[in-house]
Amino acid sequence: MPNHEAKLQHLSPEQLEALYREYLKGEKIALLLQRYNLDIAPGSLIKALPPVPCAGLTCPYCKTSLYQRPKCRTAQSSKELLAFCKTCDHRHYFASPSNWRCECTCRPCQASRTRVHQEQAVEQRKRVREHWSITRKNPISLQSLSITHRLQMMAMLQVRMDVRHNCLGAADHAVGDLRVSPSQAMDSTILQALHEKQLLLVDPESPLEAFSRDQPPKAWQSKVRWLSNVSLDGQRRASPAQLYRALHSSLLEGPRRHWHDEIIDCVQALCVEELCTYLAAQCAAHGLPWESARRASEAAARLLQVHSVQRACCLADAALQGALTFIARHQVSKAHAASTIAGCMLALSEQAVREQWLLTPPQNAPRGARSSLNQALFGVLLKQTDHGLEQPPAAYTALLAGRADP
Numbered sequence: 001m002p003n004h005e006a007k008l009q010h011l012s013p014e015q016l017e018a019l020y021r022e023y024l025k026g027e028k029i030a031l032l033l034q035r036y037n038l039d040i041a042p043g044s045l046i047k048a049l050p051p052v053p054c055a056g057l058t059c060p061y062c063k064t065s066l067y068q069r070p071k072c073r074t075a076q077s078s079k080e081l082l083a084f085c086k087t088c089d090h091r092h093y094f095a096s097p098s099n100w101r102c103e104c105t106c107r108p109c110q111a112s113r114t115r116v117h118q119e120q121a122v123e124q125r126k127r128v129r130e131h132w133s134i135t136r137k138n139p140i141s142l143q144s145l146s147i148t149h150r151l152q153m154m155a156m157l158q159v160r161m162d163v164r165h166n167c168l169g170a171a172d173h174a175v176g177d178l179r180v181s182p183s184q185a186m187d188s189t190i191l192q193a194l195h196e197k198q199l200l201l202v203d204p205e206s207p208l209e210a211f212s213r214d215q216p217p218k219a220w221q222s223k224v225r226w227l228s229n230v231s232l233d234g235q236r237r238a239s240p241a242q243l244y245r246a247l248h249s250s251l252l253e254g255p256r257r258h259w260h261d262e263i264i265d266c267v268q269a270l271c272v273e274e275l276c277t278y279l280a281a282q283c284a285a286h287g288l289p290w291e292s293a294r295r296a297s298e299a300a301a302r303l304l305q306v307h308s309v310q311r312a313c314c315l316a317d318a319a320l321q322g323a324l325t326f327i328a329r330h331q332v333s334k335a336h337a338a339s340t341i342a343g344c345m346l347a348l349s350e351q352a353v354r355e356q357w358l359l360t361p362p363q364n365a366p367r368g369a370r371s372s373l374n375q376a377l378f379g380v381l382l383k384q385t386d387h388g389l390e391q392p393p394a395a396y397t398a399l400l401a402g403r404a405d406p
């Protein structure tokens, strides 16, 4: 028994009850100490009072009444927000804004929570399996895949293939530095496109955190694992490794004539994305806000009509330096200075062509950050050793014109 509780030992339960009642009514503490003959510091009275039973609350395990510390009549203390069992460790937390996350940590309570979680997980897995079932999805034959989808699929497999689970890993759990495409936005667009064409299916065995709790459960694009839904024999789904090998050899044969238009679009889109990603990263490194993606890609596309990605990066650097000088000399806002970059790049581009500038590629040009899409397109399919960086995009696609079908 704590020392201060011992000082109330001479009082009967009825007297203690009366003392507490008078205290709550607002009686002066000095008077109470005198009336009940208590040798106690006034501030310790409430601490000395024994716990009071809570009407209507019993311990679910011991079936005895729960108790509560006597309430202080001024400020409320955190101990008053809970009731406790005198026999076991069970605690009951009363609802209050500061109490909303409190859970009893006694062993039976923990065990029952674990049981509930397990039951919920079983239910959720059932719902996920029903909604994202792959049994009714027919595999798509590799022969019918467009070149864009072959390139996208191969890029995706190269980076995300998870041989152990026979699937493609979640984007959020990517390991290593190799990227699918130059930017996260493009990665996500590729994933969406392959999903819409049902070339990639949501793996219903992905971790449950990858799905929403509502009905039907939604799949979070960056959290779920994916199953490839392509067949080599027209019947069975090929494993990711088999599909990767088949795609690789189909691309290695070189561009077929009916792929040409799509290849031109792929080269253009990839080069624009390389340049935009480079510029966005440089802007971020200098604390400048980046312009709208649409304006940036329009300017990038115009630059790449005459320049290689590497030369365009040099011009982008020069335009960025111009914006920084503009801020230093004229104290304009960063947003204002950044808004001049696209126009400045285009003006510099015309001047560079007119005056035949020799441009040295910047140290940190995209070469270091080559993506798997770049490898599939420029390396495997077009067999260009310069990663598509040293010539204007049109120069690569011009090579296609004179080629016969492999």
Ligand SMILES: [Zn+2]
Pocket (backbone or CB within 6 Å): 059, 060, 061, 062, 063, 085, 086, 087, 088, 089, 090
């Ligand atoms: Zn108990």
Ligand SMILES: [Zn+2]
Pocket (backbone or CB within 6 Å): 089, 090, 091, 104, 105, 106, 107, 108, 109, 110
């Ligand atoms: Zn408990």
